Amino acid sequence: MSLPTSVDVAIVGAGTSGAAAARYFAEGGASVVCVERRPLAEAGARWVNGITRTALAEAAIDLPRSATFGQPHPFHLVTNTGRVTVRDHDVIDVDMRALVALLQDQAQTAGAVLAGETTVGGRDGDTLVTDRGRVRARWIVDASGLAGARLLDQPILDTSHLCAAAQAVHEVRDRDAARAWFEAAGVPAGEVCARLGVAGGFSVLNVRLHDGADTVGILTGSIPALGFPSGKAILDQLVREQSWIGARVFGGQGAIPLRRPYDRLARDNVALLGDAACQVFPAHGSGIGAGILAAKLLADTLGGGGALRDYEVAWHRRWGGLFAAYDAFRRWNQTMDPQLLDELMAVGVIDATFARAGLDQAMPKLSLAALSPKARALGRRLGLVPGLARVAAQVGAVHLLSAIYPRSERRLGAWSLGMARVLAV
Ligand SMILES: Cc1cc2nc3c(=O)[nH]c(=O)nc-3n(C[C@H](O)[C@H](O)[C@H](O)COP(=O)(O)OP(=O)(O)OC[C@H]3O[C@@H](n4cnc5c(N)ncnc54)[C@H](O)[C@@H]3O)c2cc1C
Numbered sequence: 001m002s003l004p005t006s007v008d009v010a011i012v013g014a015g016t017s018g019a020a021a022a023r024y025f026a027e028g029g030a031s032v033v034c035v036e037r038r039p040l041a042e043a044g045a046r047w048v049n050g051i052t053r054t055a056l057a058e059a060a061i062d063l064p065r066s067a068t069f070g071q072p073h074p075f076h077l078v079t080n081t082g083r084v085t086v087r088d089h090d091v092i093d094v095d096m097r098a099l100v101a102l103l104q105d106q107a108q109t110a111g112a113v114l115a116g117e118t119t120v121g122g123r124d125g126d127t128l129v130t131d132r133g134r135v136r137a138r139w140i141v142d143a144s145g146l147a148g149a150r151l152l153d154q155p156i157l158d159t160s161h162l163c164a165a166a167q168a169v170h171e172v173r174d175r176d177a178a179r180a181w182f183e184a185a186g187v188p189a190g191e192v193c194a195r196l197g198v199a200g201g202f203s204v205l206n207v208r209l210h211d212g213a214d215t216v217g218i219l220t221g222s223i224p225a226l227g228f229p230s231g232k233a234i235l236d237q238l239v240r241e242q243s244w245i246g247a248r249v250f251g252g253q254g255a256i257p258l259r260r261p262y263d264r265l266a267r268d269n270v271a272l273l274g275d276a277a278c279q280v281f282p283a284h285g286s287g288i289g290a291g292i293l294a295a296k297l298l299a300d301t302l303g304g305g306g307a308l309r310d311y312e313v314a315w316h317r318r319w320g321g322l323f324a325a326y327d328a329f330r331r332w333n334q335t336m337d338p339q340l341l342d343e344l345m346a347v348g349v350i351d352a353t354f355a356r357a358g359l360d361q362a363m364p365k366l367s368l369a370a371l372s373p374k375a376r377a378l379g380r381r382l383g384l385v386p387g388l389a390r391v392a393a394q395v396g397a398v399h400l401l402s403a404i405y406p407r408s409e410r411r412l413g414a415w416s417l418g419m420a421r422v423l424a425v
Contacts, residue, residue, distance in 0.1 A: 001115055001132075002132070002133065003033055003035070003113070003115055003118070003130065003132055003133050003135050004031070004033050004113060004135060005133070005134070005135060005136060006135070006136040006137070007030075007031045007032060007033050007113075007135060007136075007137050007138075008025070008030035008031045008032065008137065008138050008139065009021075009022075009025045009030050009031070009032045009033075009137060009138065009139050009140075009141060009302075010032075010033050010034075010035070010128045010135045010137035010139075010140050010141070011025075011032065011033070011034040011035070011140075011141040011143055012034075012035060012120045012128070012140070012141065012142050012143060012144040012148065012149045012151065013034075013035075013036060013043070013044075013142070013143040013144035013145060013148060013149075013274075013276070014034050014035075014036035014040055014043040014044065014100075014104055014114055014116070015036075015043050015044025015045065015100060015143065015145060015274065015291075016044050016045065016096070016099060016100055016103060016274070016288050016291055016292055017143040017273045017274025017275070017276075017279075017287075017291030017292065017294070017295050018034055018036070018043075018044075018141070018143030018144070018273070018274070018295075019034065019043070019044070019100060019103035019104045019107055019114075020059065020103050020107075020291070020292040020295040020296065021034075021141050021143055021273055021295035021298060021299060022034040022103075022104075022107035022112040022114065023103055023106045023107040023110055023112065024295055024296050024298075024299030024300070024303075025112070025299045025302075025303070026107055026110035026111045026112035027106075027110045027299075028299055028300075028303035029303070030299075030302075030303065031111075032107070032111070032112035032113065033112070033113045033114075033115065033135055033137075034107065034112055034113070034114045034115070035114075035115045035118040035119075035120060035128075035130055035132075035135075036114070036115065036116050036117075036118065037117070037118065037119040037120070037144075038116065038117070039116045039117055040104055040114055040116035041101070041116075043100055043104070043116070044096065044100040045096035045100065045252070045288070046096060046097055046100075046250065046251075046252045047096055047167035047168065047169075047250065047251045047252045048069065048093050048094065048095055048096065048167055048169060048217050048219075048251075049093070049094055049096050049167070049286070049288050050091040050092070050093055050094070050219075050286065050359075051091065051092060051094050051099075051286075051288050051289050052090040052091055052092075052289055052359075052360055052361060053072075053090050053091075053092055054090055054360070055288075055289030055290075055292065055293055055361075056289070058293060058296070059289075059292045059293055059296055060296075061099075061102070061103075061292070063094065063098070063099065063102070064098070064102075066095075066098070067094060067095050067098035067099060067102070068092050068093060068094050068095070069092070069093035069094075069095070069208075069210055069211075069217065070092070070093070070211060071092065072088075072089050072090060072091055072092055073190060073191050073192055073208065074086065074087045074188075074191040074192065075089060075091075075191070075192045075194060075355070075359060076185075076186070076187045076191060076192060076193055076194060077194050077196055077345075077350070077355055078185065078186075078187075078193060078194065078195050078196065079195075079196050079197055079338060079341045079342050079345055080197070080338050080339075080341075080342055081342045081345075081346070082341070082342050082344075082345030082346060082350075083186070083345070084345060084350060084351055084352055084355050085352065086352050086355045086356045086359060087352075088356065089356050089359045089360055090359070090360045091359050091360070093208075093217065094288075096288070097250070099288075103292075115132065118130050118131065118132045119131045120144065120149045120151075121149075122149070122151070123140060123151050123270065126138070126140070126269055128140055137269070138269065139269055139270075139271065139302060139308070140269055140270045140271070141270070141271050141272075141273055141298065142270060142271070142272050142273065142276045143272075143273040143274050143276055143291070143295070144276055145274065145275045145276055146162075146254075146255055146256070146257050146275045146276070147255075148275075148276055149276075150276075151270050151272075152264070152266075152267055152270055152272060154262060154272065154276065154277075155262075157257055157259055157278075158225075159223075159224075159225035160223060160225045160226060160334070161257060161258050161259040162223065162225065162255045162256065162257060162258065163202065163221045163222065163223055163231070163255065163256040163258050163285045164221065164222060164223070164224050164230035164231045164232065164253070164254075164255055165219070165220065165221035165231040165253060165254060165255075165256050165285060166218075166219070166220050166221075166230070166231040166232040166234070166235045166251070166252070166253035167217070167218065167219045167220075167235075167251050167252065167253070168217075168218055168235060168248050168249075168250070168251025168252075169210075169215050169216070169217050169218075169248070169249045169250055169251060170215065170216050170218065170239065170245050170246055170247065170248050170249060171214070171215055171245075171246035171247050171248075171249060172209070172213055172214055172215060172216050172244060172245070172246060173243065173244055173245065173246035174243070174244040175213045175244075177242075177243070177244035178209055178213055178216065178244045178245075179209070179213065181242060181244065182207075182209060189209045189213065190208070190209055190210075190211065190213075191208070192206060192207075192208045193206070193207050193208070194206040194207075196341055197336070197337075197338040197341045198220075198222075198234060199222040199228035199229050199234055200222055200223055200226050200227075200228040200334065201333045201334050201335055201336030201337065201340070201341065202221075202222070202223050202258075202330060202333050202334035203220075203221060203222035203223070203228060203234070204219070204220065204221050204222075204284070205218075205219075205220050205234055205235075205238065206218070206219040206220070207219075207238070215249060216245060218235050218238060218239075218245075218251075220232070220234040220235045220238075221256070221284075221285060222234060223258075223334055226334065230253075231253060232253045235253075256275070256280055256285035256287065257275055257278040257280055257287075258280065258282045258285055258327070258330055259278050259282070259327065260278065260282060260320070260323045260324045260327040260423070261277050261278045261279045261280075261315070261316075261319075261320070261323055262277055262278055263316075263412065263415070263416045263419065264312065264412070265277050265294075265311065265312035265315055265316075266308035266309065266311055266312050267308075269308070270308075271298055271308050271311060271312075273291060273294055273295055273298060274287060274290075274291030274294065274295075275287050275291065277294065279291050279294050279315075279323075281323065281326060281361045282323060282326045282327040282329075282330040283326040283329060283330055283333075283358045284358065284359075286361065289361065290319070290323075290361075293319075294315060297311060297314060297315060297318075298311045301314060309407070309409070312405075313405055313406075313407055316402055316405035317402060317403060317405050320398075320401075320402030320405060321398055321399035321400075321401075321402035321403060322361070322362070322363060322399075324398035324399075324401075324402060324419065324423065325363065325394070325395040325398055325399060326358070327398075327423065328391050328394035328395055328398060328422075328423055329391055329395075331423065332387055332390070332391050340384075343381060343384060344384065346377070346381075347374060347377035347378055347380075347381055347384065348373065348374045348377055349374060349378075349384070349388065351374075353365070353366070353370065394422055394423060397422045398419065398422055398423065401415065401418055401419050401422065
């Protein structure tokens with residue numbers, strides 16, 4: 001298949017962010033080529049991801065039931081001595097193979113050209129350089145993930161900002177033993193058992209028995225740079241130790257950028273999207289909704305006559321504060337030991353309201369009435385106050401800074417310095 005030599009938009013990567021961008025741009029009437037180094041049917045995430053229904057609705061994505069694992073299930077956050085249950089949240093489990101295929105299909109139906117097994121080596125001005133030829137484009141979109149084409153020379157992240165995650169669906173060999181495992185954890189079968197702090201403050205072992213108990217979903221994540229086993233090692237250990245877990249059906253692993261999105265999301269004629277822009281919710285490394293909504297914002301902005309600069313301004317002003325606030329929390333969270341996690345649950349700092357907000361990727365709505373018992377409990381554990389006060393101050397400051405993300409590029413240096421100082425990067 002030969003590539004078009006000139007298009008409105010050339011996109012690198014046909015994972016969720018790139019395929020969604022191809023769809024939105026093509027639906028807006030632009031000529032689009034989207035190139036992917038893997039075969040198209042192997043692009044992007046190939047496992048089960050949690051995505052909020054709100055993000056899917058805003059992105060106008062109507063998933064077939066077969067692509068999901070049912071409605072949101074009660075979520076039990078479990079530490080050594082603590083437990084918080086979130087019954088009412090917005091996250092559904094989605095088979096990413098189906099979502100990537102759907103977005104690619106919608107992009108092609110709208111007229112985008114998608115080319116698999118095509119690797120981008122770089123950019124020569126307004127021309128994308130691939131191993132199948134050169135494509136001139138008015139706009140180039142880098143949606144090639146964390147270890148992709150790096151068309152804007154994005155900085156290589158310090159490994160302390162990388163989560164090593166793994167997710168797999170396994171057969172259940174012994175349903176009774178599986179149910180007994182959940183019962184021992186105090187979690188009804190079919191609900192999510194998320195053990196926090198299994199390998200450092202920022203780590204999780206999240207297990208759920210699917211309906212019918214034929215299969216089980218296991219999601220793990222940690223920060224190996226801080227001296228802990230990787231998500232894959234945590235997952236493998238569980239499978240080794242629990243004989244009720246049978247053969248792997250599908251899954252995968254990879255690194256997730258946890259740092260708040262880059263200050264610059266575009267330069268020259270290139271825009272960054274998805275993991276390539278660190279558009280990932282830092283509290284738990286969720287990048288699907290963020291990448292797809294950023295793709296929609298980018299296509300709507302340029303399609304409406306705006307410039308790439310308008311995209312980065314609009315993104316930072318709408319979502320920058322939220323992502324930077326949770327990045328502040330994540331930076332503190334990854335320094336915690338299991339005892340501190342227990343204490344935060346005990347005083348009610350990590351409670352169902354806070355946990356639900358994190359799952360739904362929103363700021364918690366805290367009332368004065370809800371805050372006063374927490375303040376009294378904190379009065380009995382004064383050691384927690386400095387860390388909490390620092391994060392609270394950072395949360396306020398990064399929201400203010402993001403709301404005034406500068407339109408003028410000349411003021412961006414000072415803005416970046418301010419943000420870095422607040423978060424003490
Ligand atoms: C195990 C695991 C579990 C996760 N769980 C969740 C979750 O529950 N919820 C959630 O929201 N997120 C989750 N994430 C994060 C989420 O998967 C990513 O944020 C998301 O896949 C990023 O999408 P993307 O399209 O930006 O990048 P990618 O999915 O990385 O896609 C980039 C594509 O670009 C292609 N590419 C790279 N370089 C080139 C090149 N030079 N030329 C051409 N093509 C190139 C790649 O082959 C790839 O297909 C998880 C991640 C992992 C690893």
